[in-house]
Structure formats: structure tokens, C-alpha cells
């Protein structure tokens with residue numbers, strides 16, 4: 054640990070702890086450090102934000118899992134920093150110099166994140182956040198990677214459910230492939246078991262990210278071209294991005310999820326490009342078993358990755374597909390964007406509300422993400438077999454519980470396993486923490502990483518079609534209209550029979 058790090062007043066600061074997600078992050082930190090007090094002994098924490106009363110309320114809520122707002126003697130000792138404003142460089146500089154790691158829960162990051170990252174890199178403070186905005190993440194990587202590397206600072210975004218589950222889950226999936234195989238594509242199917250609506254800031258963040266799609270494309274074009282990633286086998290059919298398909302083996306309808314996971318996963322592959330044994334770590338002597346460490350990275354090779362929402366019934370899949378198209382179209386025009394930001398609960402059909410989910414709803418939620426990987430295996434006789442590997446990650450309610458677990462574990466790895474982490478830079482959860490066993494840390498907080506099965510086929514066909522039934526986009530659009538016409542015809546028929 055660098056000398057100046059030891060002199061910091063706090064080990065960790067949670068910025069935005071008064072927010073809906075921030076208070077779950079605070080509660081997870083307190084629970085986690087209290088449950089394993091031996092390991093986390095002596096860690097000091099502060100919560101930071103603009104309003105002392107809001108931070109005090111968050112602290113009281115988090116200190117009592119029941120949500121009582123009375124302070125008692127055994128409440129955790131957490132300092133409050135109430136003059137931290139993400140738009141004020143001076144207050145951010147002061148804040149970042151006071152801590153070893155900063156957990157940023159302020160959103161949207163597209164609006165407030167860059168100044169916080171700049172202050173952290175400047176102060177030599179590790180930074181983790183719950184952003185899910187591809188444009189923000191790619192922009193700060195281009196802007197701060199070299200400075201963060203030089204300062205030996207880790208800047209890691211998307212430590213929340215989006216996208217730690219895809220990123221770390223994919224690395225786990227690839228590690229389940231036997232060494233003589235070559236994975237080609239991995240489709241992830243996220244299934245959410247929760248009937249609660251999420252808090253509205255997440256909708257606003259998502260809408261602004263959709264609105265930024267053109268800016269992101271322009272930004273990507275402005276960057277120097279990278280050599281293409283070498284992936285065996287053909288790309289998945291392009292229509293999978295815009296239409297609905299049915300995954301026969303899993304029994305789910307699936308529609309593409311317009312979130313940043315694909316961008317994050319590609320950044321993981323780019324970070325590891327040219328580093329088949331993982332990124333160089335800060336202190337190579339701290340690796341206890343170099344052979345195992347190298348082996349763990351060996352199978353983490355680029356694949357075509359796609360993320361879908363897994364839905365039980367066709368009608369909900371069509372509705373979801375329609376809703377995302379409407380959101381994408383409206384978000385591209387100033388008038389539409391204003392409407393969306395003013396009435397997000399209406400346009401998301403109640404999926405996001407100002408009050409957010411209740412504590413009970415958060416407690417009862419859960420998720421599972423299936424990873425269906427297809428690729429090849431070379432036989433001893435020189436033949437090629439098609440191979441398929443299925444894995445799954447299961448966990449608690451994703452938006453708040455899982456997100457809190459994700460960012461807290463990333464921050465704790467920065468504090469406890471610094472030597473095993475890459476030297477520095479703007480990285481993803483998998484490329485930064487994959488060598489320090491982030492999977493084990495997540496399992497310790499209740500996540501389950503499972504290898505479901507591995508199967509082979511006696512031919513080398515690229516098998517995208519065998520387990521998928523695809524509905525073309527025009528069918529998805531026409532389906533509600535055809536159904537509407539059919540209902541009108543049936544009603545007219547029934548009415549005419551009754552009347553005459």
C-alpha cells in the first residue's frame with residue numbers, strides 16, 4: 054500500500070449515500086463489515102453528500118435493517134461529510150483526498166460522474182461506481198486511463214447489477230469451457246423475479262443513455278481504430294438485436310436488453326487483449342499460485358456476446374419489444390425526451406416510480422442469468438465438433454440488493470487485495486477484479502455461479518438456429534395489429550349472432 058494511502062482519514066467514502074441506491078449500498082457495507090468483523094476490522098467509513106439531514110436519515114435506516122429512525126448506542130461509527138457536491142471541484146478534491154476508495158452512488162453519471170473520476174485520479178483515490186451508461190464509461194476510459202495507470206489508481210464503473218453480473222458471469226462461463234475448446238458466442242438471458250417498480254432516477258438515467266446513442270456512435274468513430282478482436286465462428290444473426298426469439302431449451306421468449314453490458318464486456322476483452330495471463334498486477338510476488346492464476350485467465354477469450362431479457366409469454370415479450378422501440382424513438386427528439394423525463398412512470402408502464410420499491414419488495418426479489426455458449430472442439434483425429442456450455446448466475450433482487458453487493462465487494466477488494474489487482478487504469482469489473490477472485494467475494498454474499506451442463510454435437514455447423522425460433526421485426530410489429538383486427542372480427546361475429 055502506498056504511504057500516502059495509509060494517511061487517509063477514511064478507508065472508504067460513499068458519495069450519494071442519501072439516494073435510493075446509496076442507502077442500500079450503505080446498509081450492505083455495514084452488514085458485510087459487521088458479519089465478517091475479523092476481516093474488516095478497523096475499516097473506517099464516511100457517507101458524503103449535500104444534505105446532512107438526508108445522510109443522517111440514511112444512516113439511521115441502514116443501521117437498523119427494519120428501517121427504524123431512532124439512533125442507539127450500538128449504531129455503527131460512520132462519519133458524515135455534508136459539503137460534498139458533485140458539481141463543485143473544490144469540495145470533490147477535498148473529499149477524494151480524505152479516502153482510499155470512493156464509492157460513487159450519485160447518478161446519472163453522464164451528468165455528474167466525470168468530475169468525480171477526475172478528482173479521484175488527481176487525488177490518487179480508487180473509484181468504483183454504479184453507473185450503467187456506456188457513453189460515460191467509454192468517455193472516461195479514453196480520457197483518464199493513462200493518468201489512472203500512471204497514478205496506480207483503479208477506476209471501475211458498472212459495479213452494480215448492470216453490468217457486474219454479465220461481466221463476471223461471462224468470465225465464469227468461459228472458465229467452464231475445457232481447454233481444448235474454442236467458445237464462439239455467448240447469449241445471456243436475464244430473468245427477473247420481482248413485481249416491484251424501480252426508482253425513477255434509474256429510468257431517467259436509462260432514457261438519457263438512449264438519447265446519447267448517436268453521441269456514443271460519433272464518439273466511437275472519433276477514437277483511433279483498434280484491431281478487430283479475433284473470435285472463432287460467424288457473428289450471431291443481426292436480427293437477434295431487433296426481434297424476439299424463443300430459446301427452446303430454456304423455454305423463454307427473449308428480447309434484446311438495450312443496456313450497456315455488451316459495451317462493458319467488449320471493454321473487458323480489449324483490456325485483456327495481449328494479456329492472456331491477465332493484466333499485470335501491482336505486486337506479482339503476492340500471487341500465491343502462479344500456475345492457477347495463469348490458468349484462470351487462459352479461457353477468458355473474446356466471444357460474440359448478446360444480452361436478452363428472458364420473458365415467459367409471447368405477449369409480454371411483444372409488449373417489451375414495443376416499449377423499448379417507443380422509448381428509443383422518443384428519446385432521440387427533444388420533445389419526446391422531455392415527455393419521457395417528465396412522465397417516466399407512464400412511458401415505462403409503471404416499471405419505474407418516484408417512490409420506488411418497498412423494503413419488502415426488495416427483500417423478496419431475485420434474478421437469474423443464463424449463459425448459453427456455443428463453440429467448437431477439435432478432436433484428436435483433426436475433426437471439429439460443435440460444443441455448447443450452459444451456466445447460470447443466481448442472486449437476490451438485482452437493482453438494489455445485488456447492486457449494493459457488487460459495489461461494496463469491488464471496494465473491499467480495492468482495500469484488501471490491492472497487490473493482486475492490476476497496476477491501475479480505467480477498467481471493468483472482470484478485468485480489474487477477475488484475478489482477485491471477485492466471484493468468490495460475490496458468492497460469499499449469496500450469489501450462486503453454476504455450471505449447468507456441457508454438450509457436444511457430431512457436426513461443426515455454427516448452431517445459432519437449432520435452439521432458437523426467431524420472430525422477424527415486422528411480425529412483432531404486426532402481431533398486436535393482427536390480434537386487434539381478429540378481436541374486432543370475433544366480437545362483431547358474436548354480436549351479430551346474439552342480435553339476429
Ligand SMILES: NC(=O)c1ccc[n+]([C@@H]2O[C@H](COP(=O)([O-])OP(=O)(O)OC[C@H]3O[C@@H](n4cnc5c(N)ncnc54)[C@H](OP(=O)(O)O)[C@@H]3O)[C@@H](O)[C@H]2O)c1
Pocket residue numbers: 068069070071072073074075102103104107137138139140158159160161162165183184185211213214215216252253254255256258259451452453456
Ligand atoms: N447499474 C445498476 O444496476 C444500477 C442500479 C441502481 C441504480 N443505478 C444508478 O444509480 C444512480 C442513482 O439512482 P438512485 O435511484 O439511487 O437515485 P436517487 O435516489 O435520485 O439518488 C441520487 C443521489 O445522488 C445525489 N446527488 C445528486 N446530485 C448530486 C450532486 N450534484 N452532488 C452530490 N450528490 C448528488 C443525491 O443527493 P441528495 O440527496 O442531496 O439529492 C442522491 O443521494 C442512477 O443513475 C441509477 O441509474 C444503477
